[in-house]
Amino acid sequence: xxxxxxxxxxxxxxxxxxxxxxxxxxxxxxxxxxxxxxxxxxxxxxxxxxxxxxxxxxxxxxxxxxxxxxxxxxxxxxxxxxxxxxxxxxxxxxxxxxxxxxxxxxxxxxxxxxxxxxxxxxxxxxxxxxxxxxxxxxxxxxxxxxxxxxxxxxxxxxxxxxxxxxxxxxxxxxxxxxxxxxxxxxxxxxxxxxxxxxxxxxxxxxxxxxxxxxxxxxxxxx
Amino acid sequence: xxxxxxxxxxxxxxxxxxxxxxxxxxxxxxxxxxxxxxxxxxxxxxxxxxxxxxxxxxxxxxxxxxxxxxxxxxxxxxxxxxxxxxxxxxxxxxxxxxxxxxxxxxxxxxxxxxxxxxxxxxxxxxxxxxxxxxxxxxxxxxxxxxxxxxxxxxxxxxxxxxxxxxxxxxxxxxxxxxxxxxxxxxxxxxxxxxxxxxxxxxxxxxxxxxxxxxxxxxxxxxxxxxxxxxxxxxxxxxxxxxxxxxxxx
Ligand code: HEM
Ligand code: SF4
Ligand code: SF4
Ligand code: FES
Numbered sequence: 001x002x003x004x005x006x007x008x009x010x011x012x013x014x015x016x017x018x019x020x021x022x023x024x025x026x027x028x029x030x031x032x033x034x035x036x037x038x039x040x041x042x043x044x045x046x047x048x049x050x051x052x053x054x055x056x057x058x059x060x061x062x063x064x065x066x067x068x069x070x071x072x073x074x075x076x077x078x079x080x081x082x083x084x085x086x087x088x089x090x091x092x093x094x095x096x097x098x099x100x101x102x103x104x105x106x107x108x109x110x111x112x113x114x115x116x117x118x119x120x121x122x123x124x125x126x127x128x129x130x131x132x133x134x135x136x137x138x139x140x141x142x143x144x145x146x147x148x149x150x151x152x153x154x155x156x157x158x159x160x161x162x163x164x165x166x167x168x169x170x171x172x173x174x175x176x177x178x179x180x181x182x183x184x185x186x187x188x189x190x191x192x193x194x195x196x197x198x199x200x201x202x203x204x205x206x207x208x209x210x211x212x213x214x215x216x217x218x219x220x221x222x
Numbered sequence: 223x224x225x226x227x228x229x230x231x232x233x234x235x236x237x238x239x240x241x242x243x244x245x246x247x248x249x250x251x252x253x254x255x256x257x258x259x260x261x262x263x264x265x266x267x268x269x270x271x272x273x274x275x276x277x278x279x280x281x282x283x284x285x286x287x288x289x290x291x292x293x294x295x296x297x298x299x300x301x302x303x304x305x306x307x308x309x310x311x312x313x314x315x316x317x318x319x320x321x322x323x324x325x326x327x328x329x330x331x332x333x334x335x336x337x338x339x340x341x342x343x344x345x346x347x348x349x350x351x352x353x354x355x356x357x358x359x360x361x362x363x364x365x366x367x368x369x370x371x372x373x374x375x376x377x378x379x380x381x382x383x384x385x386x387x388x389x390x391x392x393x394x395x396x397x398x399x400x401x402x403x404x405x406x407x408x409x410x411x412x413x414x415x416x417x418x419x420x421x422x423x424x425x426x427x428x429x430x431x432x433x434x435x436x437x438x439x440x441x442x443x444x445x446x447x448x449x450x451x452x453x454x455x456x457x458x459x460x461x462x463x464x465x466x467x468x469x470x471x
Contacts (some may be wrong), residue, residue: 019426022466026431041314096393097434103299104438112387112436179435184452184457189451 006119017045030183032086032180036078038203041173045210053106055146066143075134094119111175125165144222153218166211174204228309230260230269232279233319234329237456245279246315256354257318258283258293261330280329288444291379294321295330301384301442304330321384337378340400344423348413360411375445380408382439382449394428398439398449401430405452408459414463420422420462430457 016024047065051058068074099113133144142148152158178200181187186194235242248271249260258281265278278309281304283293288306295304296319304318322330337360341347351355362370376399383397396462408417424430430453439449 017426018431020423022427023425023429023431024459027461027464093434096388096390096395096432098387098390100385100387100438104441106438106441108435108437109387112434115434132336182435182454183431183457185454185456188454188458190448193450193454205393 017197029086029089029093030180032082033173034180036082037086037174039178040079041169045207045214048214049210051146051214055150055218055220055222059146063107079125085125087119087126090119091123114173115172116177118168120176121165121168122172125161125168128161129165146218149218150220150222153215159219162215163212166215167179167208170211171204174200177203228255228312228456229261229315230264231259231315231317232330233317235320235326237327237328240434245297247275247279249300249309253310255309257295257297257307257309258286259274260309261304264467280327280331282331289377291297291377292334294318294332294334294379294381295385296321300378301381303379303381303444306444317438321380323389324380324459332380334378334380336387337380337399339380340396340405342383343396344400344404345416345419346400346403346407348407348410349416350412359384362410366409370406372445372447373402376447377426377445381442381443381444385438385442387436387438388432388434395432396428398433398453400424401433401456402447402449402452405456408456417459418463420464421456424456425464430460433457 042218047062048058048060081209092117097112099116101109101113137143153162177198178187181196182193187193227250230249231248232245233242234245247260247264247269249255249263252259254468258326259278261283262372267276268276270276281293281295283305284290285292286305288303291303293304294301296317297304298305298312298317301321318330320326320330320332324334324336326362327333347434378399380399382399386397388395389397404417404420406419407413433453435450435453437450440447443449
C-alpha cells in the first residue's frame with residue numbers, strides 16, 4: 001500500500017495558491033522596477049540628453065521614438081502596463097507600512113521612508129508628465145516640440161515640478177536598485193550591501209546631475 | 223543636597239481592551255538600579271509621584287540578564303530589554319511603554335505568542351526523531367558553526383518586530399526573527415533536508431517578500447544577529463526555489 005502511494009505520480013495542483021500569487025506579485029513588482037521601468041528611465045534620460053547639443057539635435061535624435069512600428073502596442077507593453085502595475089501595487093505596499101524614522105533614525109530607515117515618498121511623488125509626476133506630453137498628443141495631435149518644452153522650462157512653476165519629479169524618480173530608481181540586490185539575494189552580507197549602496201548613491205548623483213542639466217538645457221531659446 | 227531620583231513615566235492599561243493612561247513614579251537612586259528593579263520598587267510601594275496610591279505596574283521579566291527576552295519594552299521611544307537598562311545614564315523623566323506591535327495583556331506586559339506561532343508555521347526545528355537511531359549527523363566546519371551560533375542566540379524578544387516599519391496591524395508581515403531562524407535551520411546539513419518546507423512557509427503573504435529593507439531590525443537586535451544577511455540569503459533561497467519549481471515542475 002505504502003509502495004503504491006510512493007509510486008503514484010505526484011498530484012499536479014492546477015492554479016495558484018494565494019501564497020504563490022502574493023509571491024509572484026511581489027517579485028513582478030521588484031522586477032518591473034528594473035526592467036522595463038528602470039531601463040526606460042535610463043533610456044529616457046539618455047535620449048533627452050541630446051538637448052545638450054541643442055533643440056534641433058534633440059528633435060532629430062528622438063524622432064524614432066515617435067515613429068515606432070506598432071507604436072501604441074509597444075508603449076502599452078513596455079511602459080503603460082508595467083508602470084501602472086508597479087505604481088498601483090507600489091501604493092498597496094506603501095499602505096502596509098508604518099514609517100518610524102522619527103524614533104529610529106538610521107540611514108537605511110530613511111531610505112525606506114524616502115522610497116515610499118518618492119514613489120508617491122513619481123506616481124503623481126509620471127501621471128502629469130504623461131498626460132501633458134504623450135497623452136496630450138494622442139488626445140489633441142499637439143506634439144511636444146522644443147518650443148513647447150522650452151515654454152514650460154522657463155516657467156518657474158513647471159521647472160520646479162519637473163525638478164522635484166525627476167529627482168524623485170532618479171532617487172527611487174537608484175535606491176531601488178540597491179534594495180533589488182537584497183530582494184533577490186545578490187548582495188547578502190553587510191560589506192557587499194555597503195558596496196552596492198555606495199555605488200547606488202554615486203549613480204544617484206550622476207543621474208541627478210544629468211537630469212538637472214537636461215531640464216536647464218531646455219531653457220535655452222531655440 | 224536633594225536626593226537623586228529617577229522619574230519613570232509609565233504607559234498603563236488595565237486589560238487588553240481598556241484605554242491607556244500615564245502615571246509617573248519617582249524612585250530614589252540606588253547604584254545598579256535598572257528599569258526592572260525600579261518596577262519592583264513600584265510594586266513594593268505603588269504610590270505615584272503626586273502621592274496617589276495606585277495598583278502595582280504589571281510587567282514581564284525572568285532572567286534579569288538579557289537572555290530570555292521577556293522584559294522587552296519601549297524605553298524613551300526605543301525598544302530594548304528593561305533589565306539591562308541601568309538607571310545610571312538615564313536623565314530626566316524616562317518614558318516606559320509596552321511594545322506597540324504586540325497585544326498588551328496588562329500595563330507593560332505584552333503577549334509575544336505570535337512569534338512562537340511563526341516558529342511553528344515555518345517549521346523552525348530539525349526533525350531527528352525516528353523509529354531507529356539515525357547515527358551522527360554530517361560534520362560542519364567551525365567557521366559555519368560560529369556563524370550559525372550568532373543566529374542561535376535569538377531570544378524571541380520582539381525588538382526587531384517592534385522596530386520594523388513593515389510589521390504593524392495593517393500588514394501580515396511576520397517580521398525578521400523568523401527569517402533569521404529559517405536561515406539557521408537551513409544552513410545545517412541535516413536541517414537543509416527540510417528547508418523547502420520552511421521556504422514555502424516564507425513565500426506567502428506575511429513572508430519574506432513583505433520585508434521593505436529598512437534594516438532597523440539588525441540595528442536594534444540586542445544579540446547583534448545578522449538579520450539582514452539572513453534576509454538577503456533567504457530571499458535568494460526562496461527565489462531560487464521558486465524558479466526551480468517554475469521550470470522543473
Ligand atoms: C520612475 C518610475 C519607477 C521606477 C524606475 C521604479 C523602480 C523601482 C525599483 C527598482 C524598486 C526596487 C524593487 C526591490 O526592492 O526589489 C522599486 C520599489 C518600490 N516602488 Fe517603484 N519605481 C517607479 C515608480 C513607482 C511608483 C509610481 C510607485 C508608487 C507609489 C512606486 C512604489 C514602489 C514601492 C513602494 C517600492 C518598494 C517595494 C518594497 O520594498 O517592497 N514605484 N521601484
Ligand atoms: S529589513 Fe527592515 S523591513 Fe525588513 S525585516 Fe528588517 S526592519 Fe523589517
Ligand atoms: S532576532 Fe534579535 S531582536 Fe529579533 S527576536 Fe531575536 S534576539 Fe530579539
Ligand atoms: S528579564 Fe530576561 S531579558 Fe530582561
